[in-house]
Amino acid sequence: KAGVTQTPRYLIKTRGQQVTLSCSPISGHRSVSWYQQTPGQGLQFLFEYFSETQRNKGNFPGRFSGRQFSNSRSEMNVSTLELGDSALYLCASSLTGTVSYNEQFFGPGTRLTVL
Amino acid sequence: KNEVEQSPQNLTAQEEEFITINCSYSVGISALHWLQQHPGGGIVSLFMLSSGKKKHGRLIATINIQEKHSSLHITASHPRDSAVYICAVGRDNTDKLIFGTGTRLQVFP
Numbered sequence: 176k177a178g179v180t181q182t183p184r185y186l187i188k189t190r191g192q193q194v195t196l197s198c199s200p201i202s203g204h205r206s207v208s209w210y211q212q213t214p215g216q217g218l219q220f221l222f223e224y225f226s227e228t229q230r231n232k233g234n235f236p237g238r239f240s241g242r243q244f245s246n247s248r249s250e251m252n253v254s255t256l257e258l259g260d261s262a263l264y265l266c267a268s269s270l271t272g273t274v275s276y277n278e279q280f281f282g283p284g285t286r287l288t289v290l
Numbered sequence: 291k292n293e294v295e296q297s298p299q300n301l302t303a304q305e306e307e308f309i310t311i312n313c314s315y316s317v318g319i320s321a322l323h324w325l326q327q328h329p330g331g332g333i334v335s336l337f338m339l340s341s342g343k344k345k346h347g348r349l350i351a352t353i354n355i356q357e358k359h360s361s362l363h364i365t366a367s368h369p370r371d372s373a374v375y376i377c378a379v380g381r382d383n384t385d386k387l388i389f390g391t392g393t394r395l396q397v398f399p
Contacts, residue, residue, distance in 0.1 A: 208387075212331075218376065218389040231385050263331050274387055275380020276321035276340065281333040 177202065179268050179282035187288045193254040196285045200247050200268030207249040208274050209241060212263040212284075221264075223274050224249055231274070253287075261289045293317050296377050296390035303397050309364040311393045313377030316358065323387065324351050324362050325376040333376070336362070367397045 180199045188194050200207050209221040220233040224243035241251040247268075253260055263286050267279040294315045303309055313322070324336040337344050337351040339360070344351050348367075353360040364371055377390040 210387075217391045218378070220386045220388070223385070233386065265331070265333060267333075273320075273380075273385055275319075275382075275385050276338065278335050278338050279323070279387075280335065281325075284331040286331070 179266060179280050181264075181266055181282040181285050183285060184283065185286050185288075187290060188256050189290050190256055190258060192256050193252060194256060194287060195250055195252045196264055196266075196287075198249045198251075198266035198268075198282055200249070200266075201280055204268035204270050204280070205247055206269045206271060206274065206277070207243055207247065208267045208269075208279065209249070209251050210265045210267065211235075212265060213259075213261070218265075220274075221251065225271075256289045258289050260287065262287060292391070293381075293388050294377055294379055294390040296375075296393050298393060299391065301393055301395045303367050303395065305368060305397055305399050307367050307397075309367050309371075309395065309397075311362045311375050311377075311395070313360045313362070313390055314358060315360075315377075315379045315388075317379065317388070318382035319379040320382055321380045322353055322360050323378040323380070324360075325378060327374045327376060327392070329373075336375075364395075367395075369397045369399055372396050 206225045208223040223231045243249040263284045265284045267281045269277040321340045350363040374392040376392045378387045
């Protein structure tokens with residue numbers, strides 16, 4: 176079975192632009208979660224989608240949004256990029272919902288640099 | 291104070307040494323996860339546990355719910371174990387993962 180894939184792997188943007196990142200979960204997995212990792216804040220939960228519905232959201236501004244399609248693929252969007260948005264963005268999938276007590280399978284991440 | 295604390299932050303070991311990484315948390319949890327992150331960013335889930343002890347190869351994870359503490363042990367460490375080990379807890383009633391800051395392990399031959 177193919178693992179979780181994320182595209183693109185690397186991205187450079189400038190302040191004020193917007194960006195869309197994509198995540199394809201493991202076949203059959205219906206839950207996709209997104210995380211931001213920075214040297215200063217470590218790993219932080221962004222949001223989780225299950226069956227095209229956002230079920231949980233972390234403490235991030237409204238500039239961060241996401242969606243999930245009927246095939247479970249998910250996208251996250253960051254608008255009006257700021258320098259502090261430079262980070263590794265990771266998505267993870269699991270078979271069912273409830274992130275807390277389901278094994279998460281992580282993708283390789285998208286490294287976003289904002290100049 | 292962070293809700294999930296890991297110690298030590300950095301750990302250097304010689305090959306074959308027994309290694310222990312600790313994780314303490316201050317919130318009610320549904321489960322605790324141990325993750326491994328290699329340089330380059332990829333994260334692998336090692337264990338998910340809500341009680342007792344789990345073993346996989348040279349890795350052992352234990353959790354004490356009453357003391358709100360978990361340990362990850364690596365027996366007979368090897369240079370390929372060099373990575374960042376991250377503890378994460380699934381917080382009760384929120385279904386979100388809260389992460390520790392990680393322990394950077396380097397194992398030298």
